Amino acid sequence: MSWLISWFSGFAPKQTTVSHKERLRACCGALLGILLTGLISRWAVGSDTLLPMLIAPMGASAVLLFALPSSPLAQPWSIIGGNLVAATVGVTCAIWISNPAWAAALAVAIAIGVMLALRCLHPPSGAVALTAVLGGPLIHAQGYHFLWIPVGINSLVLLGVALLFNNLTGRRYPQAAIESSNTRRTAEQQTRDRLGFRSADLDYVLANYNQVLDVSRADLESLLRKTEMHAYHRRFGEITCADIMSRDVASVEFGTELLHAWELLHQRQVKALPVVDTVNRVIGIITLVNFIEHAELHSFHGYDNKLRNFLQKVGHSHSDKPEVVGQIMSKTVLTVKDDLPIAELVDVISMNRHRHIPVIDHERRLVGIITNSDLIAGLYRGRLAEAAQ
Numbered sequence: 001m002s003w004l005i006s007w008f009s010g011f012a013p014k015q016t017t018v019s020h021k022e023r024l025r026a027c028c029g030a031l032l033g034i035l036l037t038g039l040i041s042r043w044a045v046g047s048d049t050l051l052p053m054l055i056a057p058m059g060a061s062a063v064l065l066f067a068l069p070s071s072p073l074a075q076p077w078s079i080i081g082g083n084l085v086a087a088t089v090g091v092t093c094a095i096w097i098s099n100p101a102w103a104a105a106l107a108v109a110i111a112i113g114v115m116l117a118l119r120c121l122h123p124p125s126g127a128v129a130l131t132a133v134l135g136g137p138l139i140h141a142q143g144y145h146f147l148w149i150p151v152g153i154n155s156l157v158l159l160g161v162a163l164l165f166n167n168l169t170g171r172r173y174p175q176a177a178i179e180s181s182n183t184r185r186t187a188e189q190q191t192r193d194r195l196g197f198r199s200a201d202l203d204y205v206l207a208n209y210n211q212v213l214d215v216s217r218a219d220l221e222s223l224l225r226k227t228e229m230h231a232y233h234r235r236f237g238e239i240t241c242a243d244i245m246s247r248d249v250a251s252v253e254f255g256t257e258l259l260h261a262w263e264l265l266h267q268r269q270v271k272a273l274p275v276v277d278t279v280n281r282v283i284g285i286i287t288l289v290n291f292i293e294h295a296e297l298h299s300f301h302g303y304d305n306k307l308r309n310f311l312q313k314v315g316h317s318h319s320d321k322p323e324v325v326g327q328i329m330s331k332t333v334l335t336v337k338d339d340l341p342i343a344e345l346v347d348v349i350s351m352n353r354h355r356h357i358p359v360i361d362h363e364r365r366l367v368g369i370i371t372n373s374d375l376i377a378g379l380y381r382g383r384l385a386e387a388a389q
Contacts, residue, residue: 025066025169025171026066026067028165029062029065029066029067029161029162029165029166029169030062030063030066030067032161032165033062033065033066033158033161033162033165034054034058034059034062034158036157036161037054037058037154037157037158037161038053038054039053040153040157041053041054041150041153041154041157044149044153045149045150045153050138051138051142051149051150052150053150054150054154055128055131055150055151055154056127056131057083057124057125057127057128057131058124058154058155058158059124060123060124060127061079061083061122061124061155061158062158064079064122064123064124065079065158065159065162065166065173066162066165066166068214069162069166069171069172069173069175070171070172070173070175070215070216070219071214071215071216072121072175072213072214072215072216073121073122073123073214074122075174075175076159076163076174077119077120078120078121078122079122079124079155079158079159080120080155080156080159081115081118081120081122082115082120082121082122082124082125082128083122083124083125083128083151083152083154083155084147084151084152084155085111085114085115085118085120085125086107086111086115086122086125086126086128086129086132087128087129087132087146087147087151088144088147089107089110089111089114089129089132090107090111090128090129090130090131090132090133090146091132091142091143091144091146091147092107093106093107093110093129093132093133094107094132094133094140095143100133100134103133104129104130104133104134107129107130107132107133108126108129108130111125111126111128111129112126121212128151132146175216175218175219176218197224197228199221202217202220202221202224206220238341239341239342240338240339240340240341240342241336241337241338241339241340241342241345241359241368241370242338242339242359242367242368243342244342244370244374244375244377245338245359245367245368245369245370245374246368246369246370246371246374247367247368249274249358249366249368249369250264250268250270250273251273251274251275251276251280251366252264252273252274252275252276252286252325253275253276253277253278253325253326254275254277254283254284254324254325254326254329255324255325255326256275256324256325257323257324257325258291258322258323258324258325258328261273261286261325262291265288270356271287271288271355271356272285272286272287272288272355272356272369273285273286273287273325274333274358274366274369275325275326275329275333276366279365280365280366281360281363281364281365281366282333282335282358282360282364282366283331283333284326284329284330284331284333285329285330285333285356285358286325286328286329286330287330287356290328290329290330291328293328294322294328333358334348334354334357335357335358335359335360335364336348336357336358336359336360336370337359337360337361337362338359338360338361338367338368342375345357345370345375346375349372349375355371355372356369356370356371357369357370357371
């Protein structure tokens with residue numbers, strides 16, 4: 001009896017995690033989409049025609065396009081390709097097969113097969129195929145014109161509304177394929193791949209799952225990464241950048257002379273100095289790499305002379321040679337907030353080539369700096385805390 005109760009419990013609806021705002025957004029999108037599709041389609045085909053301004057499958061398409069815009073089944077090629085393929089198959093079956101039951105069954109089955117082959121699977125298109133077969137004399141009289149009126153017009157207008165509405169309300173549409181990039185351009189795996197699952201692992205599982213998923217691969221990987229990040233948070237607690245950063249940080253200003261910045265690097269035995277403005281906001285960073293590139297110290301030949309000439313101040317007022325930090329610093333600088341958990345910092349560092357990251361407060365003022373060794377110490381501290389628990 002228990003197995004029967006368990007089986008019946010599977011029919012109960014699962015609790016949704018979608019917010020009321022998102023539900024309202026989907027409802028408003030469907031309202032606008034169907035309304036405009038009907039009005040524009042009626043205007044395009046003329047008010048004197050007996051053809052329907054909307055076909056029923058558009059209602060199902062609206063559910064996908066506005067309530068599930070990230071689904072692979074709701075992408076532009078799915079709705080356009082799927083509906084046109086299904087309409088073509090349905091009309092063909094209606095013409096060549098006299099038995100309505102056989103024509104309807106074959107139309108849906110063949111439409112699914114072709115959509116899978118063309119990678120444009122769209123569930124409402126199955127209803128399009130049925131409409132072409134069972135729509136009655138008016139639809140049958142259209143023949144292959146049914147592809148364009150009303151299927152083509154309905155599909156194009158509804159897609160156009162979805163493109164505008166979803167993007168204006170904060171939902172990226174269509175969903176672009178996201179490929180993971182190796183910013184280091186080496187064969188080395190990204191840090192996050194070494195710590196958790198790799199993209200290749202997900203590809204392997206999906207290949208063996210062998211079922212159509214109503215979620216894009218990019219979204220699925222993103223959800224798994226966020227789950228992994230949540231697990232890091234749970235394991236390492238709430239250790240933040242403020243807990244592990246170096247607070248006694250040396251900084252320079254835009255007009256600091258190069259010789260002074262160079263001496264400061266050696267005095268502090270560091271490899272980078274944040275560049276700040278008059279109110280201590282980070283505007284750049286100067287590193288040993290900046291000195292090496294601008295002084296052309298790419299070889300040991302003449303190293304001392306090149307460096308001495310580069311750092312020496314020119315006596316006259318006009319010179320092409322850089323004189324101050326602001327002329328050679330990196331203007332694009334990666335910063336992190338002081339309340340950022342170190343679990344998220346791992347991903348930030350692994351995706352970038354930076355080894356020194358300035359830490360700022362909520363007013364964007366410099367409050368510290370984090371190096372790889374600081375992060376390692378923080379992770380070790382988190383492991384000790386986990387072991388103690």
